[in-house]
Amino acid sequence: MDDVDLLVVGGGKGGKTLAMDAARGGRRVAMVERGMIGGTCINVACIPTKSLVTSARLLQRIRRADEVGVRVDKAQADLPLLRAHKEGVVGGMVDLNHRQFIDSGMDFILGTARFTAERTVEVNLADGGRRVLRGADVVIDTGTVPRVPVVPGLAEVSPLTSETIMELARIPDHLVVIGGGYVGLEFAQMFASFGSDVTVLDQNARLLPGEDPDVSEVLTGFLREDGVVIHTGVQVERFSGGPGAVTVRLADGREIVGSDVLVAAGREPVTRDLGLAAAGVEVDDLGFVKVDDRLATSAPHTWAVGDVAGSPQFTHVSLDDYRILKANLAGGDRRTTGRLVPWNLFTDPELARVGLTETRARAAGMDVRVAKLPVAAIPRARTMRDTRGLWKAIVDRRSERILGVALLGPESSEVLTVVQTAMLAGLPYTALRDAIIAHPTMAEGLNALFASWTD
Numbered sequence: 001m002d003d004v005d006l007l008v009v010g011g012g013k014g015g016k017t018l019a020m021d022a023a024r025g026g027r028r029v030a031m032v033e034r035g036m037i038g039g040t041c042i043n044v045a046c047i048p049t050k051s052l053v054t055s056a057r058l059l060q061r062i063r064r065a066d067e068v069g070v071r072v073d074k075a076q077a078d079l080p081l082l083r084a085h086k087e088g089v090v091g092g093m094v095d096l097n098h099r100q101f102i103d104s105g106m107d108f109i110l111g112t113a114r115f116t117a118e119r120t121v122e123v124n125l126a127d128g129g130r131r132v133l134r135g136a137d138v139v140i141d142t143g144t145v146p147r148v149p150v151v152p153g154l155a156e157v158s159p160l161t162s163e164t165i166m167e168l169a170r171i172p173d174h175l176v177v178i179g180g181g182y183v184g185l186e187f188a189q190m191f192a193s194f195g196s197d198v199t200v201l202d203q204n205a206r207l208l209p210g211e212d213p214d215v216s217e218v219l220t221g222f223l224r225e226d227g228v229v230i231h232t233g234v235q236v237e238r239f240s241g242g243p244g245a246v247t248v249r250l251a252d253g254r255e256i257v258g259s260d261v262l263v264a265a266g267r268e269p270v271t272r273d274l275g276l277a278a279a280g281v282e283v284d285d286l287g288f289v290k291v292d293d294r295l296a297t298s299a300p301h302t303w304a305v306g307d308v309a310g311s312p313q314f315t316h317v318s319l320d321d322y323r324i325l326k327a328n329l330a331g332g333d334r335r336t337t338g339r340l341v342p343w344n345l346f347t348d349p350e351l352a353r354v355g356l357t358e359t360r361a362r363a364a365g366m367d368v369r370v371a372k373l374p375v376a377a378i379p380r381a382r383t384m385r386d387t388r389g390l391w392k393a394i395v396d397r398r399s400e401r402i403l404g405v406a407l408l409g410p411e412s413s414e415v416l417t418v419v420q421t422a423m424l425a426g427l428p429y430t431a432l433r434d435a436i437i438a439h440p441t442m443a444e445g446l447n448a449l450f451a452s453w454t455d
């Protein structure tokens, strides 16, 4: 048995950052990772998808190149090249992570961990053999994996997931996407750009029901313009056929035939085979580790961060969980409550979001003002010939504080941070309305947005 000060189980964003930090600080640290050096985000999620989004966007730009006076004869996706691009980016980041792990001085262990007692794991090492480790403090950061819903025939048609679709050796003729959430929409538009017919099926009455109806409607329209067929409010009843010709039967009797099915119906926590009961760590009904707002589990000196702890499923949230836990391990008292969490849906144009929607603010009884600006009103968007989009802001009428924004448009994810910073600083909206913002930039649109009231 090896005793360490800090044992990190699963090398996701929060866990690996904490492990490196503690090791650099001179503590004895071991981190066990079952295979993906750097975690899900780098290997099979954010980084490879955003690398492919870059390719899809470039293709779309090239197809409209004549609008900006450039003639291009032919542009098409080349799958071997696309994969080489994606694998190049991922490989570079994996190598960098590995070097940083080693340089930090931690004991980086490639293998699969399972708890056998409180704060104690047994590790099946990737290259054979076993080790047993015990931590004075233990952090669980085992993340999530794609959830495949139980629908008759689905398993038999060998559906793709967000992981396997990026290993495909061909571009699907007709991709049927089950789930129109973040994963589903980013892949749907990407594969439409690469040349696939794409159909998205979602059980919700509209796409992104957590967003205001006007915002989700405008985005849905853009996806349809790009050739994505979208059916919302549908129940998927049965799958039949096999690779190459899959029939999806809906509860209303309609049938959709596609070449491939992508399941993008949410993610489930990696806790089933982790031996958490032996460690005294409780999970909720869905299998997520139960934590309090200091990220402590039900077992002493045992903590959890990131997706597996039920935190909002974003890499930057896992990173913030690291900050909170670092403070708490040092005797502090930081909590997850009241965090201002931004996020971006990397469609084209992208949807950048922070804070409250109009719907939620009004439902909470707040007296709000709503501003809306078509992206076409922003000079920079015109110079880029990329004018699709709608910006929306929600402001508290009395205090003039910004409550939230939805920025649907090109480069919105970059502009979002400007608004987020104003919100963190507690600035009134007038600070952005009246700031001198360099011309012509997308951020300059904030001057106009906060002068475009709908009431």
Ligand SMILES: Cc1cc2nc3c(=O)[nH]c(=O)nc-3n(C[C@H](O)[C@H](O)[C@H](O)COP(=O)(O)OP(=O)(O)OC[C@H]3O[C@@H](n4cnc5c(N)ncnc54)[C@H](O)[C@@H]3O)c2cc1C
Pocket: 009, 010, 011, 012, 013, 014, 015, 032, 033, 034, 035, 036, 037, 038, 039, 040, 041, 042, 044, 045, 046, 047, 049, 050, 111, 112, 113, 114, 141, 142, 143, 144, 162, 183, 270, 274, 305, 306, 307, 308, 312, 313, 314, 315, 316, 318, 346
């Ligand atoms: C397709 C896709 C795109 C995404 N894009 C974005 C994006 O653009 N921006 C964003 O912020 N978020 C994005 N996300 C979400 C983001 O990937 C996750 O929220 C983030 O990776 C969660 O990090 P984590 O710290 O919870 O752990 P993970 O990064 O999930 O890491 C968990 C690690 O634990 C390891 N592990 C599991 N079990 C064991 C075990 N028993 N022993 C040892 N190791 C184990 C796993 O191999 C894995 O490496 C995306 C997700 C998907 C699926």
Ligand SMILES: NC(=O)c1ccc[n+]([C@@H]2O[C@H](COP(=O)([O-])OP(=O)(O)OC[C@H]3O[C@@H](n4cnc5c(N)ncnc54)[C@H](O)[C@@H]3O)[C@@H](O)[C@H]2O)c1
Pocket: 149, 178, 179, 180, 181, 182, 183, 184, 186, 201, 202, 203, 204, 208, 234, 235, 236, 264, 265, 266, 267, 312, 313, 314, 343, 344, 345, 346
């Ligand atoms: N850009 C980003 O930051 C980014 C990108 C991808 C994923 N993520 C993260 O990963 C998480 C998981 O993404 P996701 O898209 O898998 O989940 P999600 O929860 O965002 O969306 C899942 C969708 O699938 C639908 N669905 C579920 N079961 C269904 C069924 N049987 N039939 C039809 N529709 C069904 C749901 O109604 C929902 O709209 C996201 O919530 C997000 O936190 C982030």
